[in-house]
Amino acid sequence: MSDQPHGGGRARLYGSAPQVAEALRNAGFTVLDGDGPAELHCVPLLGEVGDGVPAIPRERLLAALAAARRDGAERFVLVTDAAPFVQPEADPDRAAALAADTAWWRWLAARAATRGVPVNTVRVGHAPFLGHRLDAAAAEALARHQLVRRPVEPADLVAALRLLSGVGGGYLAGETVPLDGGLDAVYIPPVSALGGQSQPTAPAGPPAPPSTGPVLVAGASSGIGAATALRLAAEGAETVLVARRAEPLRRIAAEAEELGAVAHVLPADLSDPAVVPRLLDEAHELTGGIERLCYTAGVLRLDRPRVPADSAEARELMMRTNVASFAAMCENLVARWIDRGIPGVIASVSSVTAHSAPLSHCHSYGATKAAVAQYTRMLATTVARYGIRANVVRPGIIRTPMAGTADDSYQQAWLERVPLGRVGEPAEVGALLCALLGPDAAYLTGTHLLVDGGLHLGPIPPLRAGQRAPLAAVPSAAG
Structure with a gap:
């Protein structure tokens, strides 16, 4: 199966x-x-x-x-x-x-x-x-x-x-x-931030058919983004692949084309939100119009409490890449979709650090991922009336270059808290994102799914590299 x-x-x-x-x-x-x-x-x-x-x-x-x-x-x-x-x-x-x-x-x-x-x-x-x-x-x-x-x-x-x-x-x-x-999403009608006016959540009449058009995959050069791009290609979707490094994007595009799909490469540094309007203009020109967005781009930098200047610089980088560029893409695309009557779809990638604190020195990263999750869900309530959907996934430890920066002792300590007892695979998260982007998920919006192997089922003590966690939170395999 x-x-x-x-x-x-x-x-x-x-x-x-x-x-x-x-x-x-x-x-x-x-x-x-x-x-x-x-x-x-x-x-x-x-x-x-x-x-x-x-x-x-x-x-x-x-x-x-x-x-x-x-x-x-x-x-x-x-x-x-x-x-x-x-x-x-x-x-x-x-x-x-x-x-x-x-x-x-x-x-x-x-x-x-x-x-x-x-x-x-x-x-x-x-x-x-x-x-x-x-x-x-x-x-x-x-x-x-x-x-x-x-x-x-x-x-x-x-x-x-x-x-x-x-x-x-x-x-x-x-x-x-x-x-x-x-x-x-716990939407409370008819509350609106726009002058107290009542804002319907959805249009009257039958909904428009879900979008199945071109997908922009941000962060497509490796990890979850690359896996998502290849999964989309296997399903026949036309994609625009965006990341800072051009050569890995070209390799992913070549693999997508071997699967019979059309894949465009647009290198861009998403640490600068100002590049987003030009980037999207190029993406629309290449495809005739982006109809779906999958934002997997993200950076992780450790906070250093004893070096405030380093922490501030790292936090600014993460806020720009993880949050500001994502928001800029959403706002630009949503405006276009509303003007053209396109029932677009957005899928974003947050993290378990958005709602828990499983590791130290990552409080700024966790804050950016919490922002991504809440932005996505609140956006869903705002744009539902236009037939636009938005969902978010929150991965735990996944076999990606970012997770590979943790040493073996830390990864082992983390895995001792995961009931499934293994690291997640990028292909699993990519397949889930593709499902959320697809027409079959037309009834899902404002949803957040935890892709963490069951980590959320037990209390999560803060862990440090080399510190092993007890197994008291979940029954052991022998129990």
Whole structure:
């Protein structure tokens, strides 16, 4: 299954859920009726939430996970329509049960990952095809909070299953794909910063078809950017490859052309945001118009508390490269897309350092990556009304030149905190970015996905090079 670009193989479904079975088949799986090994094990928990009682049947899930381990399954997916929160007026016992379920599920995901089975969730919002029913007033109230104003459709579930079962889901563990039309971004209508005017989140009428046009890949000379560019080429996309070093870009472009795709090379130093307008003008001229942006460019410089001048210089460099040039590209492209009615797509790369502090001397880097993540998600709420989507991924330690600067003892200390027990591969992050840029992800916007092998499932103490971390946060493989 892991060799397939969009899932495929055999799937075992626990329980009767014909709509989920159909989605698995449409995702390329053969759904097994009887015994036999399967690469994907899928547990549907739909319409099983009751007041005051736990929503998760724990024994059933443990039995399914045990079967997945016996099969040597590559992935385990929970499909649920249980809300991630309770209303303030709800029974407090139900709220407590939900909190307990959430903690138990995180424990199970960490435990499964240490045994080589990534466990992830598809959380389905309002989906009439699953039997969900809302009256007109409730449907209108829900839509006001959505960035993509429509119910979940069968194709959205198919896309989520493909994402989690394909290469792009290989380093996800304990993560949730929210099929809720952007509710995960917690948009509060009709608040607007523009003079108190009400700003609709989405246009009235049917949405425009998702963009599948040329992609600008910033930071395409190595690591995640290069892997993304080659994945896009394998899918037939025309790309514009941007980075400071021309020769590596030419090598990536040559590989893309061997795959039958068109790839243009535009060397540029993104530490200077002033180059962005000219760069985009050239990219539009080469392609007829950029319709998708994948921003993987970034630099990491260590902060030096005892040398403030060095820290200030490093911080300015990271702010310009990681944040200012990204924002300049987004603003330039969004203005063009709005003027031309193009439903463009943006995918950005943040970091686990945006929300945690796993390593020292990187506080400025973490601040820039937090800015990238929040800029992307807030941008999604602003441009949703124009049919433009924006999502962000937050990788952990990935086998890239940047990660290679850490010494072996530090990398070992980090890996002892990762339930999957390995470094992520650029191809895995690249495949995930391609999925977010593609038309199948039309219902995802304002989403942030942690690509960290399950690192977020346990507390993360600050580590230094050479310092080994205890394994108390996650169950050991022998436990």
